[in-house]
Amino acid sequence: DVTQLQLDQAPTEVTELALALDHTLECLAQSWTQQRRLLGDVSHELRTPLTLVQGYLQSTLRRCQTLTTDQRDGLETAAAEADRTIQILNDLLVLTRARMGHLQIGAAPIDVKPVLLAAVMQVDPAGDRIEADIQAAPLWVRGDANALQQVFVKLLENALNYSPPGTPVIVRAGRQADQAVVQVCDQGRGIPLAEQTAIFQPFYRVDVDRSRATGGTGLGLAIVHTLLTQMHGRIQVQSVPAVGSTFTVQLPLTQGE
Numbered sequence: 178d179v180t181q182l183q184l185d186q187a188p189t190e191v192t193e194l195a196l197a198l199d200h201t202l203e204c205l206a207q208s209w210t211q212q213r214r215l216l217g218d219v220s221h222e223l224r225t226p227l228t229l230v231q232g233y234l235q236s237t238l239r240r241c242q243t244l245t246t247d248q249r250d251g252l253e254t255a256a257a258e259a260d261r262t263i264q265i266l267n268d269l270l271v272l273t274r275a276r277m278g279h280l281q282i283g284a285a286p287i288d289v290k291p292v293l294l295a296a297v298m299q300v301d302p303a304g305d306r307i308e309a310d311i312q313a314a315p316l317w318v319r320g321d322a323n324a325l326q327q328v329f330v331k332l333l334e335n336a337l338n339y340s341p342p343g344t345p346v347i348v349r350a351g352r353q354a355d356q357a358v359v360q361v362c363d364q365g366r367g368i369p370l371a372e373q374t375a376i377f378q379p380f381y382r383v384d385v386d387r388s389r390a391t392g393g394t395g396l397g398l399a400i401v402h403t404l405l406t407q408m409h410g411r412i413q414v415q416s417v418p419a420v421g422s423t424f425t426v427q428l429p430l431t432q433g434e
């Protein structure tokens with residue numbers, strides 16, 4: 178091919194440089210994979226003892242009737258922090274597994290609609306916060322139904338967490354050209370333009386204290402972005418501070434069953 182032809186004719190120094198570059202890139206890719214594996218292993222190893230610690234704390238709180246208020250407060254804080262850390266480790270595991278390409282994308286197409294409705298039910302079982310406007314025809318895509326449900330759950334949880342209780346969250350689903358399109362809209366605090374790219378980075382939070390108070394791990398949108406990329410999908414955000422946010426998911430449509 179052309180590159181090979183050019184390399185064949187190039188002076189020795191250029192060929193050596195190209196080979197060295199190739200080798201460096203290979204080493205970088207290897208060390209990248211090793212780092213991700215290490216992160217997955219560490220998360221997994223830490224989760225087991227921490228779950229044990231949390232179990233002991235919970236059972237002490239339940240059984241021990243002689244604790245002083247200070248002791249009880251201390252144990253409750255410890256249990257809550259253990260719980261939060263376990264959630265972070267769980268999310269880190271999901272993120273590293275997805276980034277290493279461990280997602281099970283089945284050969285059969287899946288319909289986005291029931292997956293979206295299951296996510297709505299999971300997040301708003303009473304059905305009093307989320308308004309769904311979902312087109313009747315199936316929306317067939319290629320992907321992993323569990324991963325897709327996680328994507329929708331995380332977007333819906335954020336919409337509920339970052340908007341005041343009385344305001345509606347609207348979820349729409351339909352098609353645009355060759356794409357299935359799902360939108361999650363809220364009338365919440367919004368996200369400044371300058372931060373609308375960074376929120377998809379792990380642990381990035383617009384307002385650290387207020388976001389921590391919502392109980393999230395700071396990994397939700399990083400997971401959403403990674404899972405969608407693995408399914409050849411995309412996510413975009415449109416947001417105006419103090420007005421609200423719309424997250425738009427696009428996935429390529431495929432032939433139905």
Ligand code: ADP
Nearest residue numbers: 335336339376382383388393394395396397398
């Ligand atoms: P977290 O666990 O903090 O919610 P995410 O990765 O899901 O982590 O989101 C990253 C940050 O993006 C949040 O901390 C918040 O600042 C901002 N964010 C996400 N969704 C919304 C939303 N619907 N409205 C306003 N801000 C949002």
